Amino acid sequence: MAVYLTRRLIQAVITVYVVVSLAFVLGRLTGSPAASLLPETASQADIAALDAKLGFDKPPLTQYLDYLRGVFTGGFGDSYRQEGTSSMALVLQRLPASLQLGVAGFVLGIALAFCAVLAVHLSGFWSLRGVLLALGAARLAVPDFLFGLLLVLVFSVSLGWLPSLAGPNPLSIVMPAVTIATAQFVVYARLLDNSLTTESSQDYVRTAYARGERRSTVILREVLPNALLPVLTVSGINFGTLLGGLVIVETVFAWPGLGQLMLGSVFSRDFPVVQSGLIVIATIFVVVNLCVDILYGFLDPRARVR
Numbered sequence: 001m002a003v004y005l006t007r008r009l010i011q012a013v014i015t016v017y018v019v020v021s022l023a024f025v026l027g028r029l030t031g032s033p034a035a036s037l038l039p040e041t042a043s044q045a046d047i048a049a050l051d052a053k054l055g056f057d058k059p060p061l062t063q064y065l066d067y068l069r070g071v072f073t074g075g076f077g078d079s080y081r082q083e084g085t086s087s088m089a090l091v092l093q094r095l096p097a098s099l100q101l102g103v104a105g106f107v108l109g110i111a112l113a114f115c116a117v118l119a120v121h122l123s124g125f126w127s128l129r130g131v132l133l134a135l136g137a138a139r140l141a142v143p144d145f146l147f148g149l150l151l152v153l154v155f156s157v158s159l160g161w162l163p164s165l166a167g168p169n170p171l172s173i174v175m176p177a178v179t180i181a182t183a184q185f186v187v188y189a190r191l192l193d194n195s196l197t198t199e200s201s202q203d204y205v206r207t208a209y210a211r212g213e214r215r216s217t218v219i220l221r222e223v224l225p226n227a228l229l230p231v232l233t234v235s236g237i238n239f240g241t242l243l244g245g246l247v248i249v250e251t252v253f254a255w256p257g258l259g260q261l262m263l264g265s266v267f268s269r270d271f272p273v274v275q276s277g278l279i280v281i282a283t284i285f286v287v288v289n290l291c292v293d294i295l296y297g298f299l300d301p302r303a304r305v306r
Contacts, residue, residue: 005294008290008293009290012286012287015282015285015286016282016283019279019282020068020071020282021064022278023274023275023279024063024064024275028060054080067275071279076088076276077272078272079265079270079272079273080268080270080272080273081265081270087272087273087275087276088276088280090261090273091261091273091276091277092280094256094257094258094260094261095280097166097256097257097258098246098255098257098258099243100173101177101180101246101249101250101257102180102239102242102243102246104173104180104181105176105177105178105179105242105249106235106238106239106242108177108178108181109181109182109183109184109185109187109188110184110235112182112189113185113186113188113192114188114192116132116185116189117129117192117196118219118224120132120193121196121200122215122219129193132189133186133190133193136182136185136189137186139182139183139185139186140183140186140187144183144252145248145249147179147182148175148176148248148249148252149252151175151178151179152175152252156175162175164253165253165254166253166254166256172253175253176250176253176255179249179252180242180246180249184242187238188231188235191231191234192227192231195227195229195230196227198227199227200219200223204222205218205223208222235292236291236293237289237292243258243281243284247259247260247263258280258281261273261277262277265277
């Protein structure tokens with residue numbers, strides 16, 4: 001187990017380093033932000049002076065080493081647009097809102113999938129499975145922004161039940177969370193359904209039925225624990241990528257999260273904020289998947305030898 005954990009930790013560190021490096025390269029490929037930060041009437045001398053102040057006049061390798069030094073020492077740089085404000089402070093200020101929305105949508109999506117699939121397998125009403133998966137596939141075919149707007153039109157504009165924009169009202173999280181959850185539903189539902197179907201054909205399941213155990217007991221105690229392993233893996237990956245994909249949902253519902261901050265920073269070429277945001281998202285992704293790998297290693301010893 002120690003070798004397994006060491007290998008996963010090394011992979012996690014390498015992943016974060018690659019993301020940090022890509023953030024630097026992609027930021028520099030867009031050119032110097034001086035021209036966009038200064039007014040249109042700025043002269044070339046003014047642009048050159050700002051480039052020198054921001055360090056863009058140095059060779060690329062020197063810029064990269066300075067950037068790495070800042071990352072490893074906790075100096076992520078100040079925002080170009082909000083001078084004197086740490087870029088990491090801006091990111092961490094918005095992170096709780098994104099985590100709140102991401103976790104709510106993630107948990108709701110898994111809960112819906114588990115309730116629907118287990119209801120089908122426990123009742124044996126197999127025709128319901130086709131209906132649920134068809135509805136999930138239909139939802140997946142609708143873009144998140146359109147589905148969110150439809151929710152706003154029905155539950156906010158027409159019925160007046162829910163607030164359409166983020167605010168102090170606790171119900172403001174309902175529609176964005178439902179938008180995320182319904183998009184995730186079919187992924188977990190199909191995966192869990194396939195996993196339960198595959199496990200149900202194994203010899204140990206037939207042995208359990210031969211002992212006279214009830215269907216619900218066999219599914220919940222014998223089949224479900226083994227069927228959870230692939231769902232656990234995919235859910236870890238999905239949660240890590242979910243935070244980076246909240247831009248559309250946050251924009252539709254004016255949710256003050258990390259997605260909106262990153263989008264605005266990209267358009268304004270506020271590189272320190274973009275780079276800090278990418279580092280935070282990558283770190284969360286790596287930590288979540290590392291925890292999933294560790295849990296998977298405990299649940300399935302075969303994973304430790306991979």
